[in-house]
Amino acid sequence: MWERKRAKARNAIQREALRLFADRGFAATTVEQVAEAADVAPSTVFRHFPTKQDLLVLDGYHPLLVPLREAFAAQPAERTALQALRGALAAVFAAMPDAERAARYERDVAMVTIPELWSANLGLVAKGMDAIADLVAERSGRAPDDARVRGLARVVSGACFAALLDWSRNPEGDPAQAIDEALSHITDPPPL
Known part of the structure; x- marks a missing residue:
């Protein structure tokens, strides 16, 4: 308590x-x-x-790693790693209470728009990319340091950051939908 x-x-x-x-x-x-x-x-x-x-350090401020791992594990086995990531992100954001979701959006937008915040959290960004690589590796049966696994993790992370940056400039609609839209343009590398 x-x-x-x-x-x-x-x-x-x-x-x-x-x-x-x-x-x-x-x-x-x-x-x-x-x-x-x-x-x-x-x-x-x-x-x-x-x-x-x-x-400036955001590692304990509305983290997503635990719920993302749980939602990813709950994705149907026939989904590719990318499809499972999209489904997991959608599930995590949908399950968040409105106030927590708003705080998370504020956090993420601040991180991509305030230079001091970005530099203070580069380690957190790298940790997040590694976590995505671990999930992709688990789903694909490849090693986390496999070039295709790491590449997909970086592309997914970059697309998420770009969507948040775009949304911060024009905050219309839902950032979770903007992230999903950005991820919808990525194709799975074979055979991930």
Whole structure:
């Protein structure tokens, strides 16, 4: 219970920080402004994020890896790795409560539009691509370091980031649909 409450407080602080970074820029935003927006004391912000730069690291902020793995495993066996990834992403986004989904979209758009956020999370991006490669490898019976597996994982990741970037410039419709539309233009490499 305590850990869940701590995670909720941490997410609330980070969400306000991301909003301020998007509105004012990272350099122009102070920890005091983040604390005020989150309705907490600055010491509470520092308890969760020892430095202002720590507010940029998104590894615990609305992660998708666990639900994506579960949804991927639930995909029909006859689907290709790419089809299973599309189905899993659609299932994960459809299952999210509206508030969580909105926070996730804000997070992802901030990551592709705020340079400091992007650079602080390059390790997270690489981890996500490796996770996709692991799923593709599992489905295809190939090794995660197989060139075709890694290539497909990178193409899928790139298409998702491009769809989010396009959506951030013209936020009409649903980002999950934009991602699915982008992935629909990718073809499976044989025999994945």
